[in-house]
Amino acid sequence: MNSNNKNKKHTPRVPKICFKHAQAVAIDRYCHRLTEKGGPHAPGSAIRAETYAYVIMEMLSKDQIRTLDQYAQGKLPALLFTGLKRDEQDIPPDTMPCIQQLDEHPACIKLAARNQLLLSLVRHAAFAYDIDNDGKTTRLVGNFRGGGATPLPLEPACENVGLSSHAGLSLGPHTEPPYYCSRTALENHSPAPCALILTARWNPRNEPTRIIPMKPVIDRLPGCCVVELTSKSFQYTRSDCFIEGTGEPDGCIPILQHDSAGTFSIRYNDYRFSTNDRSSPELQSALSLLRTDIHSAPKLEINIQPDNTLLINNTLTLHCRDTVSDNRRLLIRLFGYSSYAQPIILNNDPLIVKG
Numbered sequence: 001m002n003s004n005n006k007n008k009k010h011t012p013r014v015p016k017i018c019f020k021h022a023q024a025v026a027i028d029r030y031c032h033r034l035t036e037k038g039g040p041h042a043p044g045s046a047i048r049a050e051t052y053a054y055v056i057m058e059m060l061s062k063d064q065i066r067t068l069d070q071y072a073q074g075k076l077p078a079l080l081f082t083g084l085k086r087d088e089q090d091i092p093p094d095t096m097p098c099i100q101q102l103d104e105h106p107a108c109i110k111l112a113a114r115n116q117l118l119l120s121l122v123r124h125a126a127f128a129y130d131i132d133n134d135g136k137t138t139r140l141v142g143n144f145r146g147g148g149a150t151p152l153p154l155e156p157a158c159e160n161v162g163l164s165s166h167a168g169l170s171l172g173p174h175t176e177p178p179y180y181c182s183r184t185a186l187e188n189h190s191p192a193p194c195a196l197i198l199t200a201r202w203n204p205r206n207e208p209t210r211i212i213p214m215k216p217v218i219d220r221l222p223g224c225c226v227v228e229l230t231s232k233s234f235q236y237t238r239s240d241c242f243i244e245g246t247g248e249p250d251g252c253i254p255i256l257q258h259d260s261a262g263t264f265s266i267r268y269n270d271y272r273f274s275t276n277d278r279s280s281p282e283l284q285s286a287l288s289l290l291r292t293d294i295h296s297a298p299k300l301e302i303n304i305q306p307d308n309t310l311l312i313n314n315t316l317t318l319h320c321r322d323t324v325s326d327n328r329r330l331l332i333r334l335f336g337y338s339s340y341a342q343p344i345i346l347n348n349d350p351l352i353v354k355g
């Protein structure tokens with residue numbers, strides 16, 4: 001290797017699955033069928049998505065299957081699906097419709113169904129928490145409450161809109177809550193999502209979603225700092241999107257957890273996690289160093305659009321975004337559990353777990 005190559009700065013990229021035309025057409029056809037049956041929250045949708053995923057797998061190349069397997073085994077921080085079909089007629093309206101209208105719109109249900117099918121390709125099950133999003137599988141991510149760069153038509157001047165995916169405020173680096181535990185239910189709480197999957201119905205100004213793969217960040221931290229981060233010592237505040245009166249923290253948690261396979265899981269939120277006055281100086285400096293390193297880490301920018309979909313490994317990767325600039329930006333999000341997750345199941349079909 002010559003010295004130029006050796007010194008070249010490594011620019012991380014999101015691993016990709018680029019669908020060929022015939023594959024995208026087949027995916028679109030199956031999503032249409034899932035939509036007709038009511039989408040991801042309809043009983044029977046999970047088994048239908050699994051069946052269609054099995055058929056799609058038969059159409060994929062060895063390279064594509066290898067990449068899907070790597071993701072399914074928890075080895076990739078994220079995966080970008082490209083080459084999907086988009087409805088060219090579905091142009092953004094002048095103003096964002098109300099959330100109830102969007103919830104029932106076939107275009108939103110179809111994109112949610114496609115998210116569920118893509119989750120099935122990596123052997124993840126779409127699910128909902130009982131305490132979040134009214135117990136529904138599909139979350140519409142858009143500025144419905146205000147706080148964006150441009151006020152909503154009826155937005156009050158000083159309303160506290162809360163930091164959630166239904167507001168337009170910028171969101172610092174975080175993993176998705178709940179933050180009680182990572183893979184196995186603990187003290188009557190299900191683990192955090194293993195993955196979130198996002199596509200866009202409209203993103204007219206190409207506003208990016210940013211992700212931060214955490215392995216390089218953790219690898220650079222001093223060992224003593226990593227030890228502090230694995231201690232059950234960090235406090236956090238409840239998520240604004242949880243149903244009123246639910247999701248309160250039970251106590252302090254670790255930010256990092258290692259498992260026997262040599263991998264880690266992280267739970268973190270830049271604007272919710274803290275230490276307290278009684279924390280040791282070592283603990284405080286570990287959180288401070290982590291925060292500094294997260295902010296200086298390379299962020300991968302993804303312009304999510306209707307013809308692509310971003311799958312984020314929620315145990316290895318943080319995500320964040322700037323203040324919403326165009327109030328018509330509408331993302332469609334689902335959570336996924338891998339086969340390793342052990343939640344507390346309240347309802348099997350559709351899958352609803354205790355938060």
Ligand SMILES: [Fe+2]
Pocket residue numbers: 165174175176319
């Ligand atoms: Fe988020």
